[in-house]
Amino acid sequence: MTEAAPPASGDAPRCNVFLSYAHVDRGRARRVLAVLQKAGFSVWWDEQLEAGVAFSRSTEQALETADAVVVLWSQRSTRSNWVLDEATSGRDTGRLVPVTIDGTPPPLGFRQFQSIDLSRWNGSLNSPEIRNVIEVVAKLASVTPAHRSVAPAALPARARRLSLRPRWLVASALIVAALALGLFLLRPFASAAEADSIAILPFENLSGDPAQAYFSDGLSQELRSSLAGTKSLRVTAKTSSNRFRNETGDSTSVAKALGVRYLLEGSVRRSGNSVRVSAQLIDGRTGFDSWSETYQRNLSDIFAVQSDIARRVASALELRLGKGETITSRGGTTKPAAYDAFLRGSALQSLSLGETSDRASLVQFQEAISADPNYAAAWAALSRAQTRIANAYAGDQPLSQQYDQAIASARKSVALAPELGRGYSALGYVLLNGRLDARAAAEPYRKAYQYGHGDADILQAYATYLARVGRFADSESAIGEALSRDPFNPVAYRTKGLILFAAGDSDGARRALSKALELSPGISGTHDTLGQIAFLQHDYLRAKTEFESESTGLSRLQGLAMTLPRLGDRAGGDAAYAKMQADYGENARFQQAEVLAQRGDKTAALNMLERAYAANDSGLVLLLSDPLLAPLAGEARFRELARKIGLSGD
Numbered sequence: 001m002t003e004a005a006p007p008a009s010g011d012a013p014r015c016n017v018f019l020s021y022a023h024v025d026r027g028r029a030r031r032v033l034a035v036l037q038k039a040g041f042s043v044w045w046d047e048q049l050e051a052g053v054a055f056s057r058s059t060e061q062a063l064e065t066a067d068a069v070v071v072l073w074s075q076r077s078t079r080s081n082w083v084l085d086e087a088t089s090g091r092d093t094g095r096l097v098p099v100t101i102d103g104t105p106p107p108l109g110f111r112q113f114q115s116i117d118l119s120r121w122n123g124s125l126n127s128p129e130i131r132n133v134i135e136v137v138a139k140l141a142s143v144t145p146a147h148r149s150v151a152p153a154a155l156p157a158r159a160r161r162l163s164l165r166p167r168w169l170v171a172s173a174l175i176v177a178a179l180a181l182g183l184f185l186l187r188p189f190a191s192a193a194e195a196d197s198i199a200i201l202p203f204e205n206l207s208g209d210p211a212q213a214y215f216s217d218g219l220s221q222e223l224r225s226s227l228a229g230t231k232s233l234r235v236t237a238k239t240s241s242n243r244f245r246n247e248t249g250d251s252t253s254v255a256k257a258l259g260v261r262y263l264l265e266g267s268v269r270r271s272g273n274s275v276r277v278s279a280q281l282i283d284g285r286t287g288f289d290s291w292s293e294t295y296q297r298n299l300s301d302i303f304a305v306q307s308d309i310a311r312r313v314a315s316a317l318e319l320r321l322g323k324g325e326t327i328t329s330r331g332g333t334t335k336p337a338a339y340d341a342f343l344r345g346s347a348l349q350s351l352s353l354g355e356t357s358d359r360a361s362l363v364q365f366q367e368a369i370s371a372d373p374n375y376a377a378a379w380a381a382l383s384r385a386q387t388r389i390a391n392a393y394a395g396d397q398p399l400s401q402q403y404d405q406a407i408a409s410a411r412k413s414v415a416l417a418p419e420l421g422r423g424y425s426a427l428g429y430v431l432l433n434g435r436l437d438a439r440a441a442a443e444p445y446r447k448a449y450q451y452g453h454g455d456a457d458i459l460q461a462y463a464t465y466l467a468r469v470g471r472f473a474d475s476e477s478a479i480g481e482a483l484s485r486d487p488f489n490p491v492a493y494r495t496k497g498l499i500l501f502a503a504g505d506s507d508g509a510r511r512a513l514s515k516a517l518e519l520s521p522g523i524s525g526t527h528d529t530l531g532q533i534a535f536l537q538h539d540y541l542r543a544k545t546e547f548e549s550e551s552t553g554l555s556r557l558q559g560l561a562m563t564l565p566r567l568g569d570r571a572g573g574d575a576a577y578a579k580m581q582a583d584y585g586e587n588a589r590f591q592q593a594e595v596l597a598q599r600g601d602k603t604a605a606l607n608m609l610e611r612a613y614a615a616n617d618s619g620l621v622l623l624l625s626d627p628l629l630a631p632l633a634g635e636a637r638f639r640e641l642a643r644k645i646g647l648s649g650d
Contacts (some may be wrong), residue, residue: 016041016141016297018066020086022077027280027289028101029072032118032133035125036070039134063089067141070133073115078107092517097136123288196317197260199236200224202245203277204267208468211279212434216268217242218343219277219306223264226310228454229330233317236260237456237486238350255284256406262290265315271335279309289314300338318400330451332416338372345381355393361385371418376417383409383426387434391618401618403434414444421452425461438469438646445564449478456486460495468621469647472503490520497529502625506533507614528555535559536627540566554584558591561599562628590619594628605629606637613641623647 017036021029034044044062063069069090077083087110090096098115100107106115118134124130129197200223205216227236234470236258244254251263267277280292291312295305329601333339345364351357362385365400368378386406390399407430413423431437445465452458463478479496486492497513500506510533515528531546540563547559557580564573577595580588589612609632612620623629623638624647631640642648 015044015062015065016143017043017137018063018069018086018090019045019072020041020069020077020083020090021045021072022074022080022083023294024076025074025101026070026278026294028074028118029290030280030289030636031121031123032070032072032099032101032130032293033132036134036137038125038136039484040143067095068097068137069095070099070615073098073100073104073106073110074102075104078104095140097133097140099133104410157473167304181499196232196584197229197234197236198262198264198313198317199241199244199255199260200227201254201263201265202242203265203279206267206269206276207271212268212270214347215270216341218346219268219302221346223310226306226425227313227454231315232262233454234485237455237482237489237514238488239456239491240486243488250282251282251287255282259484260284260318262313266312266584269466270299273298275305277301277302277305277309281313299340302336302339303332303334331380331413331420331423333368333375333378335372335375338368338375338378341368341371342375342378342381345385346560347376349381351386355389358385358389358392362389372417374412376420376423379409379413379416380420380422382425383407383413383423383430387426387430391433400583403430403616406430406434410444417472419451421448421450421455421458424448425458428465431459432465432468434616436613436616436618436620436645437623438465441465442469442646453481454485456482456489459485460492463499464495467499467502467625470624471497475499475502488519490516490523493519494526494529497526500531501627506537506570509533522551524550524552525555526550528552528559531559531563532628535563535566538566547628554580554588557583558588558595561595565599586615587617589615590617590622594626597629600631602635605632606635609641610637613644620645621647 006512007188019029019033019036033043033045044066046059063086064384069086071077071083071087078255083105087096087098087106091113092108096110098110099118100106100115101118103117103119105111106113107293116129116136118129118133121127121129192600200220203216203220205213207215210526220241224235224238224241227233240258244258255263261284263282263284264279265282266277269276274296275298276294276296278292281290282288283290293309293312295301295308297305309588321547324560333342338573341364345361345368348357348361348364362382365382365385368375369382372378383406386402386409390402390406395643407427410423410427410430414427417423424444425448428441428448431444432441445462448458449462459482461477463482466472466475466478476496476499479492479499482492483489483496493512493516497509497511497516499509500512501509510530514528516523517605527546527550531543531550534540534543534546543559543563544567547556547563550556550559557576561573561577561580564570564576577592580595584591589608593605593608596602609620609623623642623645629638639648
């Protein structure tokens, strides 16, 4: 097959096949498209149109130059003037390939041509009916179809991504097979997928500008938030869904790996104020579309598009909503500028690259709020960013003032959207980690769980809080819920490991932490906890190895300061302790107390903890859940400190 000359700007390239269909039949059209492309034909269909290209001009040129016009007749397409015009062109030029996809006969004027019946086609490339389509197209195009040299294979709806994505994104078959096997082995549960369970895969960015990926990713996440707001549906979280961003395997394998019944995928093409969104709901058992739609709207209408997609998905799944439940996103906005800034901030925050990206995300959330002061989700995100920055980086303002600002932002979110789980979670987080007030954090965390039960991030934060206050059974249950929605999230496994370690289950903790490392080699904090486990089990050589592998400098130095003296290297331990003090200074008071406690110097350790409390050191939230501080548990000063923080019932 020879390539056509490059088209002029804005023109459609010459193709073998012009695919004509009614938009309501887009799901079935994609399956035919995938087979034709698999057979080696170049296919034009209207989703190839670039934003801003004149629709009629591009369509007319493609129709005039195609070797074959494949018309998909259906109950709806026989009444479409567009399809009738395109079929007429194919008929009058001897290029018509009529196909019926639901058994509907062609309309008058086209019944002299025998249609190929695909109404019972099972998706196989080797089925007689689809082979007929391929052979007819091959004769019209005067080419040899590629399917003659490849093994037959089922082609579910998801196979379309192989041809629509840039070639550099398509992995080899061996890599795909290895990935699929690895994902299956890593799966934390083997139960059958629940009937009402879904994963929203990252929408493809078709804008031609990689910098626009934040928008397509953000739209996917906002749809997750909308659908996760009902107890009737279990929605897989972002981290696990995004693991399949470049997955080229079939949809049934993806659904099985994620443990869901349905997949929602799509694409976004944005150009200026115009945005084109395509979405498809796929049944994970069969790989076929249950519903699909394409929206061509102004950017200001993106919110209506989100709501309609969520509503149509709920309708297709026949969800039975409980009293008061909705499928719309709470705490949102209707202002495009605010929405755009919020998505940019969320993308920056998720990078976790350090101070620069954290502060840049804060600026974006502030811009979102400036554009819409009633944007509750943006206030919640701003509070999180403010708390994170106050905890991690030096600032011009006193720490207490920074925390006051974060608390005010979270309270604003709660006031604007009293049922937004993210607002309560942000408030609980800053009250616990900023104000060191576990009692005040209890109610916000409870409400975060109440309203954010479907959000894996909220569940993980709640599980962490429960472990801090010693409610380990409830904590393990909450992190289990989080992992059921986010089974490939290494941070969630790290959190589970920390919870089990604090609860005294070292073997379970080690398994969870090892899983985190399998999913994300080098994830911070994981080797540190593995080192602590080995240290407390008196396996000092292993502890040393783990601490040396830790990527976080403070944790590495703290571990070596404890471990080297146990191996007879007191000078090395003292050097690590001195370097920790020199490099991290007052920000390492809590870690210094851990080292002193393990060296048996209780008085110095207690003094250091009290200095940490005076400086509002967020490490103190670990006071009762840190096994390294166990030697201090019986001390009155230790118990008094726990009481002040609200970690004890005294």
